Amino acid sequence: MSKKVAIIGTGYVGLTTGVALSYLGCEVTCLDVDAEKVKTLKAGKCPIYEPHLAELMDLAKKNLKFTTDAKEALAKAEVIFIAVGTPSNADGTPNLTYLKSAAQSVGANIESPFVVIVNKSTVPIGSGNWVESIVRDAYRGQNQTQKSKFTVASNPEFLREGSALSDMLYADRIVVGADDPKAVEVLRDLYKPLIEQTFLAPGFLMRPEGFKSVHFLASDLQSAELIKYAANAFLALKISFINEIAELSEKVGADITHIAKGIGLDSRIGNRFLQAGIGWGGSCFGKDTAALIATGQEYGLNMPISKAAKDVNSRQRIRVVDILMNELKILKGKKIGILGLAFKPFTDDLRDAPAYEIVQKLIERGAKVVVYDPVAMERAQKEWKGLEIEYANGAMEVFQESDAVCLITEWPEFASLAFDEAASAMRNKFILDGRGLFEQAKLQKLGLKTTILGRSS
Numbered sequence: 001m002s003k004k005v006a007i008i009g010t011g012y013v014g015l016t017t018g019v020a021l022s023y024l025g026c027e028v029t030c031l032d033v034d035a036e037k038v039k040t041l042k043a044g045k046c047p048i049y050e051p052h053l054a055e056l057m058d059l060a061k062k063n064l065k066f067t068t069d070a071k072e073a074l075a076k077a078e079v080i081f082i083a084v085g086t087p088s089n090a091d092g093t094p095n096l097t098y099l100k101s102a103a104q105s106v107g108a109n110i111e112s113p114f115v116v117i118v119n120k121s122t123v124p125i126g127s128g129n130w131v132e133s134i135v136r137d138a139y140r141g142q143n144q145t146q147k148s149k150f151t152v153a154s155n156p157e158f159l160r161e162g163s164a165l166s167d168m169l170y171a172d173r174i175v176v177g178a179d180d181p182k183a184v185e186v187l188r189d190l191y192k193p194l195i196e197q198t199f200l201a202p203g204f205l206m207r208p209e210g211f212k213s214v215h216f217l218a219s220d221l222q223s224a225e226l227i228k229y230a231a232n233a234f235l236a237l238k239i240s241f242i243n244e245i246a247e248l249s250e251k252v253g254a255d256i257t258h259i260a261k262g263i264g265l266d267s268r269i270g271n272r273f274l275q276a277g278i279g280w281g282g283s284c285f286g287k288d289t290a291a292l293i294a295t296g297q298e299y300g301l302n303m304p305i306s307k308a309a310k311d312v313n314s315r316q317r318i319r320v321v322d323i324l325m326n327e328l329k330i331l332k333g334k335k336i337g338i339l340g341l342a343f344k345p346f347t348d349d350l351r352d353a354p355a356y357e358i359v360q361k362l363i364e365r366g367a368k369v370v371v372y373d374p375v376a377m378e379r380a381q382k383e384w385k386g387l388e389i390e391y392a393n394g395a396m397e398v399f400q401e402s403d404a405v406c407l408i409t410e411w412p413e414f415a416s417l418a419f420d421e422a423a424s425a426m427r428n429k430f431i432l433d434g435r436g437l438f439e440q441a442k443l444q445k446l447g448l449k450t451t452i453l454g455r456s457s
């Protein structure tokens, strides 16, 4: 029998989860406090840029509702996913305001006989118990016509923006942490079509060849919560490690792509997340490593490895500005073009995007900055109001009369720009490739001087 599911929060995680579960046959109601977002969703439009999400939303629409009304979403729900934001406070600890208010509305509105409340947000260790106590207090305050029983589980999300749906439908693993075995069974049953890969793959998101099942890992609550932080810290560390080696490799005249390949072929290391460049950004790695360090501090534990991952990553952004200073000597009055604004390709998410900090530093030094991104321009105009930047109409415009152009986000379409035209449009022909996307020899033949992070010039 199809389950009645509610999702609280329709951001990257909540909306992807809601769309995927409704496609798998659950009756899903997504709840958000952002009335504008809900209006867009009710009109059948997707408020974020995420490949194939709008298409799957359309396929699943008969099972999918959107509302701002907590009672409508939660009263009949048997499984409730909390997927609200948990951004960082200034001291690195996660801000749990949204989580608390979501838990309160759960307690105030549930009516089903047995409800599994699932923390899908990335939350600090111990949040499962905390959420349970908030739900209990709010539940006691409501006028109960019939008794509901509820239990809390942790089901951390590992999707990557830009490939969120594919990561959800063809996941590496599903982790469920709960102290109540019934919660584990409800979620195992809910995810059965994913675990056993019995659903009909959508035509635009075919099942990878040979992909037969998803590993389901059940654990206690705390372990599931810590798995999420540990996974993100490890990935952040892997990127920072290759970036540290890349800096040394520039100095000794080595090529980081050879090094990454050479170490990545070792199956104990693996070749993913070994691309040297400007480093990581986005809404998760920074805040989750900070939260892990803060948790360590709470228990009197220093976490130097996670700290180093953050420090090396911050250094990468400063290096971009240093390289430009070194090349152009004076930035005041110079025109710098920026290719890519979002923290990675195929998303419009600007949270902790390296481009922001780099542009900010360039403006502070008196440079004029012109930017282009294939999908994040509208958001940048809204969210980066404080930055005095020029928004280009197309990628080629950032080269016009520029003294340097920096590639910040590796959109594949940037690799095939008309570099001959770009070269003649530039005032000073310097390209900083922050992601190792361009073919250096091709650019150099056109008279463009290039610096690629991690490779000696």
Ligand SMILES: NC(=O)c1ccc[n+]([C@@H]2O[C@H](COP(=O)([O-])OP(=O)(O)OC[C@H]3O[C@@H](n4cnc5c(N)ncnc54)[C@H](O)[C@@H]3O)[C@@H](O)[C@H]2O)c1
Residues within 6 Å of the ligand: 008, 009, 010, 011, 012, 013, 014, 031, 032, 033, 034, 037, 083, 084, 085, 086, 098, 099, 101, 102, 120, 121, 122, 123, 157, 158, 159, 160, 161, 283, 284
């Ligand atoms: N974005 C990612 O790539 C990613 C990946 C894995 C895990 N996560 C984690 O998932 C969580 C959600 O992240 P996101 O990027 O989807 O966030 P988001 O900011 O895109 O979306 C959060 C949504 O929750 C809504 N909201 C806030 N309080 C609410 C409430 N009380 N009731 C109803 N709606 C409410 C907001 O209006 C917003 O639409 C975070 O904890 C994050 O760390 C994110």
